[in-house]
Amino acid sequence: MPFLILAGFLVLCIFALVVSYNGLVRLRNKVNEAWSGIDVQLERRHDLIPNLVSTVQAYAAHERAVFDEVAKARATAQAASGPVAAGQAETALGAAVGRLIGVSESYPQLQASASFLQLQRELSETEDEIAASRRIYNGNVQIYNTRIESFPTSIWSGSLGFGRADLFESQPEARIAPSAALGAPTAP
Amino acid sequence: VTVQPPDYDALVAQSTDEVERSTGFRAALVLAPVGAAVLGGFIGVQFTHNANGLLGALAGAALGALVVWVGALIRARSIATTRFFYAWAAQHGLDYDPKPPVYRDTPLLRAGDDQFAHTSFSGTFADLEGTLYQHTKRETSTTTDSKGHTTTTNNDTDYVVLRLAFSLPGFRRLELAPRSFGAFRVFDGIESKLTSNRVVELESEELAKDFKLEVDDGVDETVLRELFTPVAIEHVLGSRSTPGFQHGVALQLEGSTLVFFRQGSLTPKSVGRAEALVAAATPFVAWLQSFRR
Numbered sequence: 001m002p003f004l005i006l007a008g009f010l011v012l013c014i015f016a017l018v019v020s021y022n023g024l025v026r027l028r029n030k031v032n033e034a035w036s037g038i039d040v041q042l043e044r045r046h047d048l049i050p051n052l053v054s055t056v057q058a059y060a061a062h063e064r065a066v067f068d069e070v071a072k073a074r075a076t077a078q079a080a081s082g083p084v085a086a087g088q089a090e091t092a093l094g095a096a097v098g099r100l101i102g103v104s105e106s107y108p109q110l111q112a113s114a115s116f117l118q119l120q121r122e123l124s125e126t127e128d129e130i131a132a133s134r135r136i137y138n139g140n141v142q143i144y145n146t147r148i149e150s151f152p153t154s155i156w157s158g159s160l161g162f163g164r165a166d167l168f169e170s171q172p173e174a175r176i177a178p179s180a181a182l183g184a185p186t187a188p
Numbered sequence: 189v190t191v192q193p194p195d196y197d198a199l200v201a202q203s204t205d206e207v208e209r210s211t212g213f214r215a216a217l218v219l220a221p222v223g224a225a226v227l228g229g230f231i232g233v234q235f236t237h238n239a240n241g242l243l244g245a246l247a248g249a250a251l252g253a254l255v256v257w258v259g260a261l262i263r264a265r266s267i268a269t270t271r272f273f274y275a276w277a278a279q280h281g282l283d284y285d286p287k288p289p290v291y292r293d294t295p296l297l298r299a300g301d302d303q304f305a306h307t308s309f310s311g312t313f314a315d316l317e318g319t320l321y322q323h324t325k326r327e328t329s330t331t332t333d334s335k336g337h338t339t340t341t342n343n344d345t346d347y348v349v350l351r352l353a354f355s356l357p358g359f360r361r362l363e364l365a366p367r368s369f370g371a372f373r374v375f376d377g378i379e380s381k382l383t384s385n386r387v388v389e390l391e392s393e394e395l396a397k398d399f400k401l402e403v404d405d406g407v408d409e410t411v412l413r414e415l416f417t418p419v420a421i422e423h424v425l426g427s428r429s430t431p432g433f434q435h436g437v438a439l440q441l442e443g444s445t446l447v448f449f450r451q452g453s454l455t456p457k458s459v460g461r462a463e464a465l466v467a468a469a470t471p472f473v474a475w476l477q478s479f480r481r
Contacts, residue, residue, distance in 0.1 A: 033391040037418060132418030136392045143393050 020153055024162050027144040031165050034137035035083065038168060041130045042077070042090065048126060049074050049097065052119045056100055059110040063103050070096045083137075083168040090130075090170040097123075134168050141165045194275040196456040199268040207264045216256045224252025272456040273307060282311035288321055291351060294440040294447050295363065300325035300345075307454045313466050314473035316446075318352035320462055322454040346453040348462055350469055354446035356480055358411045361385060361404040361442045364424065366435035371400040388412060392421050399424060399436060415479050423471065432461075432468025439472065446476070 053067055073089070073096040080089035101120070104110050145164050148157040207213055228248020233241040270286065277284035288308035292298045308321035327343045356362065363385075367373065373396065376387035384405050389396040390413065403412060416424075427437040434450040441447075448469040452461050 027393065030389075030391060030393045030396075037391050041418070129418050132422045136394075136418055136421060140391070140393045 017156075021160065024144075024147060024153070024157060024160075027140070027147060028162065028165075031137070031140045031144050034133065034140045035168075038086075038130065038133040038137055041126060041133050042086070045093075045123065045126045045130065046074055046078055048119060048123050049093075052097070052100065052116075052123065055113065055116045055119060056104055056107075056110060059107045059113070060103055066096075066099050066103050070100050072096075083166040087168050087170040094170070130170075134170065138167050141167055191279050193279070193456075193459060194272050196268065196272050199271050199275075200265060203267040203271070204261065204264040207260045207267070213256070213260050216259075217253065220256045221249040221252035224255075225249035269456055272459075273309075276456075276459055277309050277311075280309070280311070282309040282320070284309055288319065291319075291323075291445075293445040294442045296325075296347065296440055296447065296449055297323060297349070297351075301328045302326040309462075313350060313352060314470040315477075316352040316354055316473060318350060320348070320350050320466065323347045323349045323449070345451065347449045348452050348454055348465055350448040350465055352446045352448075352473065353444060354441070354473070354476065355444040356441055356476060359403065359407055359441060361402070361440075362407070363400070363402040363440045365400055365438040365440075366428070366433075367398055367400055368435040373397070373400075376400070390416050390421060391418075392425070394425055395421055398428065415476075420475060423475070427468065427472075430468045432464035432466070437468070437472055439469075441476075446473075448472070 049070060053070055056063070057067060070093075073093040077086070077089040077093045080086045104116065110116055147153055148162045148164070225245040225248045228251070229241040229245035231248070232244020236244065273284045273286070285308040286306065288305045288310075290297075290303050290305045292303060297303065303326065304324040306322045306324070308319050310317075310319045312318070313320065323346070325345045325347070327345075328340060329343070330338055330340045332338045365371065376389075379402075380386040385402050386405055388401050388403055388409070390401065395401070401416075424437055427433050428435060430437075432450070434452075437448070438450060439446065439448050448465060450461070450465055452458060454462055
């Protein structure tokens with residue numbers, strides 16, 4: 001009888017371990033999936049910036065310092081990998097784009113340009129998507145980190161390769177008002 | 189602009205007054221106690237030990253008067269409710285129908301052993317033709333005791349439903365509802381394997397934990413992800429604190445019907461629930477419409 005109880009207890013422990021392990025794998029995949037979502041949006045943002053720069057350049061060619069700063073920040077952001085480095089690089093890029101938009105305010109003809117307004121709108125939508133993706137990613141990271149640090153998972157999560165995930169902390173460009181409206185998803 | 193709903197209590201007072209002044213009520217108030225007194229007197233003589241006919245007649249008369257009085261109050265409330273809903277519908281440019289047909293075109297509307305529909309308002313909601321009504325799902329259970337007596341019990345659950353004419357290319361079925369409606373995550377995999385639908389988990393763990401998203405097997409995953417952008421996911425999560433919904437947005441799309449729903453009944457006192465549901469559903473309709481474009 002004691003042997004049966006012990007065997008039952010062991011089976012229960014193994015079952016709990018398998019369920020817990022699978023849960024962690026699922027959560028880690030969710031974190032990676034959410035990061036891919038951010039990556040897609042950041043790429044979209046990086047693709048929009050050269051168009052914005054060339055549009056502003058057509059009206060304010062002498063503002064070379066601002067253009068160089070944006071180009072440099074964009075190159076750094078594209079090269080950055082991982083949430084921490086990407087977060088810092090994107091914040092710097094956001095600030096540079098903010099200065100570029102600031103420059104545009106001195107040129108009324110540029111402000112009235114249809115292509116500039118369209119680019120601004122697209123950039124604003126992308127900022128919204130980045131902000132939403134960031135919150136989703138950070139939400140997943142929080143749940144994942146809490147799980148791996150909670151008892152009893154914390155006993156074995158490290159040895160099975162489940163390390164802490166980093167948060168993505170980036171400030172969006174402040175001068176572009178977020179549209180934040182439901183009803184404008186990307187067209188299929 | 190907030191429209192002040194009709195004053196239900198005033199309508200009840202008015203209807204009660206009208207019923208009390210009616211000839212039918214006055215005649216019933218005389219005839220029913222007299223008839224009941226005769227019956228009560230007869231019962232008193234026949235079935236009491238000391239053949240107390242007077243006591244029976246008095247009790248019968250009192251009971252007769254009470255029945256007429258309660259009946260009049262019920263009738264007055266019914267008239268007031270009908271008037272209230274006609275007035276409310278007129279305020280909102282809708283058509284009121286107390287007994288609409290029973291729709292069964294989405295899983296919620298087909299659920300249960302029987303279904304009923306009441307208190308319907310038809311018209312335009314969020315730029316779409318539709319109906320706002322109370323749907324009742326009935327589940328019947330039968331038990332037999334040791335003596336062989338069978339008892340049938342009906343369990344009714346009421347929903348306030350906003351049913352709209354809407355289809356989404358690429359989607360034969362789309363369901364999104366808070367898990368508090370009884371959908372446990374642990375059964376998602378089994379359900380996906382056993383039915384022609386699949387439960388989908390997007391990138392948000394919070395969304396998967398609190399909502400169940402289900403589509404038909406033919407839906408392209410890429411299209412689904414284009415519909416559920418991060419901003420859209422955030423709005424779904426944000427709907428958990430929207431008063432119009434109950435724990436979050438609950439919608440079902442099947443074929444050319446889109447329904448939003450929440451538990452509860454539609455009465456003059458709770459009509460604000462219907463208004464809140466329409467207000468809460470409107471941004472989600474706009475979201476689906478913009479995706480269709």
